[in-house]
Amino acid sequence: xxxxxxxxxxxxxxxxxxxxxxxxxxxxxxxxxxxxxxxxxxxxxxxxxxxxxxxxxxxxxxxxxxxxxxxxxxxxxxxxxxxxxxxxxxxxxxxxxxxxxxxxxxxxxxxx
Amino acid sequence: xxxxxxxxxxxxxxxxxxxxxxxxxxxxxxxxxxxxxxxxxxxxxxxxxxxxxxxxxxxxxxxxxxxxxxxxxxxxxxxxxxxxxxxxxxxxxxxxxxxxxxxxxxxxxxxxxxxxxxxxxxxxxxxxxxxxxxxxxxxxxxxxxxxxxxxxxxxxxxxxxxxxxxxxxxxxxxxxxxxxxxxxxxxxxxxxxxxxxxxxxxxxxxxxxxxxxxxxxxxxxxxxxxxxxxxxxxxxxxxxxxxxxxxxxxxxxxxxxxxxxxxxxxxxxxxxxxxxxxxxxxxxxxxxxxxxxxxxxxxxxxxxxxxxxxxxxxxxxxx
Numbered sequence: 001x002x003x004x005x006x007x008x009x010x011x012x013x014x015x016x017x018x019x020x021x022x023x024x025x026x027x028x029x030x031x032x033x034x035x036x037x038x039x040x041x042x043x044x045x046x047x048x049x050x051x052x053x054x055x056x057x058x059x060x061x062x063x064x065x066x067x068x069x070x071x072x073x074x075x076x077x078x079x080x081x082x083x084x085x086x087x088x089x090x091x092x093x094x095x096x097x098x099x100x101x102x103x104x105x106x107x108x109x110x111x112x
Numbered sequence: 113x114x115x116x117x118x119x120x121x122x123x124x125x126x127x128x129x130x131x132x133x134x135x136x137x138x139x140x141x142x143x144x145x146x147x148x149x150x151x152x153x154x155x156x157x158x159x160x161x162x163x164x165x166x167x168x169x170x171x172x173x174x175x176x177x178x179x180x181x182x183x184x185x186x187x188x189x190x191x192x193x194x195x196x197x198x199x200x201x202x203x204x205x206x207x208x209x210x211x212x213x214x215x216x217x218x219x220x221x222x223x224x225x226x227x228x229x230x231x232x233x234x235x236x237x238x239x240x241x242x243x244x245x246x247x248x249x250x251x252x253x254x255x256x257x258x259x260x261x262x263x264x265x266x267x268x269x270x271x272x273x274x275x276x277x278x279x280x281x282x283x284x285x286x287x288x289x290x291x292x293x294x295x296x297x298x299x300x301x302x303x304x305x306x307x308x309x310x311x312x313x314x315x316x317x318x319x320x321x322x323x324x325x326x327x328x329x330x331x332x333x334x335x336x337x338x339x340x341x342x343x344x345x346x347x348x349x350x351x352x353x354x355x356x357x358x359x360x361x362x363x364x365x366x367x368x369x370x371x372x373x374x375x376x377x378x379x380x381x382x383x384x385x386x387x388x389x390x391x392x393x394x395x396x397x398x399x400x401x402x403x404x405x406x407x408x409x410x411x412x413x414x415x416x417x418x419x420x421x422x423x424x425x426x427x428x429x430x431x
Contacts, residue, residue, distance in 0.1 A: 009200055
């Protein structure tokens with residue numbers, strides 16, 4: 001059988017400020033993921049900001065998986081991180097500095 | 113032999129169906145096809161018309177079901193808020209915090225359509241096809257729904273509705289129409305457990321997008337204009353805690369020639385839909401023969417609604 005590979009747009013044109021999180025995404029069928037974070041517009045100082053990958057046993061309770069990725073700081077910028085062994089649920093969170101905001105496109109490339 | 117299919121009358125045999133030789137016990141093509149289908153455990157729980165257009169078991173992947181993305185031009189900011197909230201469908205094994213993986217109807221995975229955790233939030237997943245024969249089609253699927261199990265209580269009124277729709281357009285012709293039959297099971301509203309089927313025959317006005325004059329949009333899933341299906345109250349099995357689900361069967365017959373519904377069945381209830389008007393509007397210049405099928409979910413509290421579908425069979429009556 002050919003391996004399944006799916007692109008999931010998890011957050012589209014969402015404006016993140018302060019403590020922000022993507023919607024939970026259930027993808028236990030996949031063995032690996034690439035998290036793509038694209039900036040569609042930004043305000044304030046985002047250079048030090050990081051996004052964190054989180055995992056969950058039930059889609060409701062979350063812990064840091066350990067992977068971090070740079071937050072893209074201007075429109076058009078794209079960052080990514082590779083993740084594996086993540087169980088059944090993934091989400092991405094960030095704590096953006098006061099006064100900063102980013103409009104984002106968060107995409108998962110998932111593969112068996 | 114008891115139960116031999118050769119001795120059972122076929123419920124849908126048409127007068128013109130060819131018989132190889134009833135006296136000799138040989139079977140018609142219809143009977144042979146039916147026997148083959150009944151011997152297939154995946155198809156045996158469906159009652160399709162003569163041609164299966166699509167059969168989707170989500171143990172095989174997404175099978176062409178994706179999120180309904182709204183129209184836009186030049187910027188995503190032009191997307192209507194109703195569409196902007198939509199997210200990607202998921203493949204779920206219905207895992208629960210208290211009891212582990214529930215699994216799907218048959219196998220491990222079901223298609224999951226999940227809303228955001230806001231009262232009135234909606235999400236839609238769809239499959240985009242076109243049709244080749246304007247005749248009767250039958251949509252069959254198994255579904256179940258629950259709110260996210262964030263509370264240790266039954267939560268039976270947290271899901272507002274789940275439903276399905278077709279987005280159709282006639283083949284290219286003068287005076288063609290775009291037709292959008294909508295059906296939903298209104299589970300609850302403002303904490304009242306209503307449990308009834310509804311339909312829609314009107315939608316919001318079209319709104320132009322951008323500057324090129326090529327794109328328009330309208331949010332046909334707005335909470336307005338739903339009408340009760342006469343006699344459409346139905347008590348669905350809901351089970352006793354928010355992490356137990358039971359699967360329900362739906363069958364919806366529609367005629368692409370007349371562009372009108374024929375009937376709706378859910379579990380043990382069936383309704384004549386011939387008197388129910390779908391949403392009808394003038395044809396759009398780029399949607400000829402469109403056959404889109406969508407499933408949707410709607411939350412009634414600030415809690416995610418989860419609609420699960422497994423599996424789907426779309427069939428048609430053509431040779």
